[in-house]
Amino acid sequence: MPVFSGRCYSNAKLIGKTAIVTGCNTGIGKETVRDFYRRGAKVIMACRNIDKAEAAKNDIEDSCKDLPEKGNLIVEKCDLSSLSSVREFTKKILNSESHINILVNNAGVMMCPKGVTEDGFEVQFGTNHLAHFLLTMLLLPCIRNSTPARIVTVSSAAHTRYDINFDDLNYENRRYNSAEAYSQSKLANVLFSRELAAKLKAHNIEGINTYSLHPGVIRTELGRHMDDVLFKGARRIIGFFFYPFFKSPELGAQTTIYCAVDDKCANETGLYYSDCVVKNPDRKALNDEYAKKLWEKSVELVKLGDFDPFTAVHSGVASK
Numbered sequence: 133m134p135v136f137s138g139r140c141y142s143n144a145k146l147i148g149k150t151a152i153v154t155g156c157n158t159g160i161g162k163e164t165v166r167d168f169y170r171r172g173a174k175v176i177m178a179c180r181n182i183d184k185a186e187a188a189k190n191d192i193e194d195s196c197k198d199l200p201e202k203g204n205l206i207v208e209k210c211d212l213s214s215l216s217s218v219r220e221f222t223k224k225i226l227n228s229e230s231h232i233n234i235l236v237n238n239a240g241v242m243m244c245p246k247g248v249t250e251d252g253f254e255v256q257f258g259t260n261h262l263a264h265f266l267l268t269m270l271l272l273p274c275i276r277n278s279t280p281a282r283i284v285t286v287s288s289a290a291h292t293r294y295d296i297n298f299d300d301l302n303y304e305n306r307r308y309n310s311a312e313a314y315s316q317s318k319l320a321n322v323l324f325s326r327e328l329a330a331k332l333k334a335h336n337i338e339g340i341n342t343y344s345l346h347p348g349v350i351r352t353e354l355g356r357h358m359d360d361v362l363f364k365g366a367r368r369i370i371g372f373f374f375y376p377f378f379k380s381p382e383l384g385a386q387t388t389i390y391c392a393v394d395d396k397c398a399n400e401t402g403l404y405y406s407d408c409v410v411k412n413p414d415r416k417a418l419n420d421e422y423a424k425k426l427w428e429k430s431v432e433l434v435k436l437g438d439f440d441p442f443t444a445v446h447s448g449v450a451s452k
């Protein structure tokens with residue numbers, strides 16, 4: 133267990149608050165949900181596998197059954213490898229929720245074999261970045277009505293390793309490199325979070341803060357594709373040698389929780405965190421022109437069209 137692992141010590145309660153966490157049937161997303169639930173939040177678990185999500189929900193409820201105050205867990209289908217699933221999910225949420233105070237863009241896939249999402253995007257860029265971009269844009273009118281609100285995007289220190297190749301995002305004209313594709317998607321997470329903060333400021337929208345983060349190296353299911361892309365047994369060997377240095381999922385969720393609830397960062401926005409403190413991301417992630425370019429490309433790829441998330445009105449809850 134790492135000795136210097138950061139922890140969120142905030143006692144903040146989330147009673148009356150609504151949070152959405154993507155990809156939370158396992159790993160650090162599940163621990164993030166457990167924490168928010170303990171603090172009293174209504175947590176919407178946005179997952180692609182409903183059976184796994186229901187099992188996680190039952191486990192969390194069971195582990196908290198003796199607590200006097202707790203929130204409410206709701207499982208909803210949201211498959212981030214399909215933009216139509218993201219649109220379906222947001223439609224349902226916007227029809228049922230009057231406010232969203234915390235959005236955690238947590239779901240992720242790492243070092244997958246070459247593949248594409250339903251919409252034809254390289255699977256890591258499509259899932260980890262584009263789907264979260266669309267999700268955030270579509271929910272923003274409701275989040276604007278829910279201030280103070282926070283949008284937390286789980287990136288990775290892997291964002292430092294490679295660059296984004298805007299000319300060939302989907303690896304159509306070059307050899308596929310799964311580690312590079314993961315890095316590209318995680319760099320996009322940091323750039324997105326920074327540019328969102330800048331755009332909110334430019335639109336004079338106050339009360340919504342954005343955060344991106346590296347959660348640490350954690351014992352989760354994230355390495356599930358390693359045997360396919362490296363060699364058979366790779367996951368087991370890496371796990372064996374590095375086990376003492378891996379965080380538990382509970383510790384791995386601490387920086388996400390810190391960014392989502394702690395008063396200490398309540399007046400910070402657009403920054404990158406690791407172990408519950410602000411860290412400098414890679415130089416590429418600090419390039420404003422680059423962030424703008426990614427934003428424009430993302431608007432085009434997810435087909436946002438005329439929809440302006442900074443001015444669109446949340447029409448309120450249609451049915452309850």
Ligand SMILES: NC(=O)c1ccc[n+]([C@@H]2O[C@H](COP(=O)([O-])OP(=O)(O)OC[C@H]3O[C@@H](n4cnc5c(N)ncnc54)[C@H](OP(=O)(O)O)[C@@H]3O)[C@@H](O)[C@H]2O)c1
Nearest residue numbers: 155157159160180211212213239240288349350352353354
């Ligand atoms: N673990 C680490 O060491 C580490 C380090 C740096 C960054 N991170 C980041 O932390 C985040 C959480 O990862 P984790 O370590 O907790 O990994 P994990 O245990 O594999 O959890 C990932 C979650 O994302 C979900 N997911 C994957 N594809 C999805 C899709 N298309 N639609 C909806 N949900 C999807 C998974 O659902 P299924 O179970 O249905 O696949 C799972 O719930 C990721 O963004 C990852 O990049 C992790």
